[in-house]
Amino acid sequence: MTTSEQPLQTISAFSRAVGLSTSSIRDYGAIGLLVPAEVHPASGYRYYADAQQRRAIWIRRLREAGLDLDRIRTVVDAEPQDAERILDDWLAEIDARAAAASQVAEDLRAELRAAGGASPARTCRVRVVVEAVVAAIQQVMRACSREDDSFATVLLEADSGRLSITATDRRLLIRRSVPAVTLGDAGRFCARPDELLSWLDALAPGLCEFVIESSDARKPGGDIPRSMLLDADGVPIAVPSRIDPFPSPERLIDVADVPLARAALQRAGAEALLSDATTANLQLEFADGTARLISEKATLTGRSNGETLRLRVARSPYATAVQATIGDQLTCTIYAEPRHIAWTAPSQPDFVALATYLPA
Incomplete structure (x- = not known):
């Protein structure tokens, strides 16, 4: 379909181009954040212009970074100086929350060490947008092996303000990173993508918090270090840890x-x-x-x-x-x-x- 000025894309084609699901595009249209360029009067099919891609991509990236929809609307529609002020305020909020969480964690560790009850486990607390993790897993799981169960998994790596998701079948390695607040040690957890998606689908949209706990201690009768997912309250999440066969994509790039x-x-x-x-x-x-x-x-x-x-x-x-x-x-x-x-x-x-x- 075309308008008098330019060709239009179907919602499916637009979805592939900008990395948003069709359901998210419809939801954003319903609240006036990403309105179709044209709606067919008989079929109700939605069509989008190429010029809308930039707006859609920024909506996706800001949402993945944890900005709420009300402020996203203001940022993408505001004058540059107003948008910068909103972004500065948002980053200041993130810094304040991270500093407070870091202080609480340090205080608790000090108390545990003083009491002689420090755990040998390493923990990484992760705060991230559910929809961003789901989209990342769905994007990288194309590289999961269909022949080798050892590589029918995805790897979660949390460190330095991001959560990276990786899949490989040993011929192809795909990695996607999403913004996250990470506290504590670097975390690494390997699981089947369907099991991770099942857990994430049960969560409410928006920000979620979980913990990757790992230990150098060996499992009885095995030689694989323990690793597990916990919810924000420290309760184990029913996603089994799988053997971690992954190389580090960071190491591949670094060398x-x-x-x-x-x-x-x-x-x-x-x-x-x-x-x-x-x-x-x-x-x-x-x-x-x-x-x-x-x-x-x-x-x-x-x-x-x-x-x-x-x-x-x-x-x-x-x-x-x-x-x-x-x-x-x-x-x-x-x-x-x-x-x-x-x-x-x-x-x-x-x-x-x-x-x-x-x-x-």
Whole structure:
């Protein structure tokens, strides 16, 4: 459908482009926060303009960071100076809550140590938006293995003001991070995505609080350190801990060399090419400022910079990586050591998909 000025997107296409569920888009429309550009008078179908994507992405990112809808509405509609004032006040509130929680935790630890009752367990208290965690799990779980139960899981890592969710089948690794308030030690917990989603679906929307508790103590008869989820009151949550086989995506990025090359590609074109391809491998070429993703049926071109390269990439993991991304644009970055390609999206800086490649 088009208006006189520009084509319009269906709610499903708009949802994929901005990373919001269709139900959230409808809810935001009902309260006047994200109103459709057009509603079909007979069918009631909603249509959205490309120009609305920026607003929708900021709504998603602010909501994931924990800002309430009333203030989100004010921020996205306000003059710049008013929006900055609201954001400054919000950040000051977060800092005050974090400082108060940190002080309480330190006081309690001191009392436990003085009483000789300190626990050997390490704990990380996490405060995060439920919907953001659900969306992140649903996005990364595409990389869960369907053949190996050891990799049919997702990893939660909480540290330094964020909660990162990772999945891998050993050919492809996808990670998404969401803003969180984290207190205490770094936390790491591995579980099946369906079990995590079942727990999260039972929670009220908005902010939730939970604790990742881990210990270096070994399970009887085993060699896997204990790790468990607790609710805010310290009661165990019925999500079983699974064996943690994950590498650290942070470590993979940290040890990477300076990129060999980088390219910008259209997501829709890449998805179409990968869906239509039938061979197991594709070619990815970088030369003269142009990147080319080549199948036996089509070629997709985009802007590039860096070295001249010709690579062989496996179709299946790259198709999954592209399907998992959000937005119209993709960026692929080539690293020599370790030998992998990082797929990212400008509209979602907290997302990365890593897959290996071979020289052509």
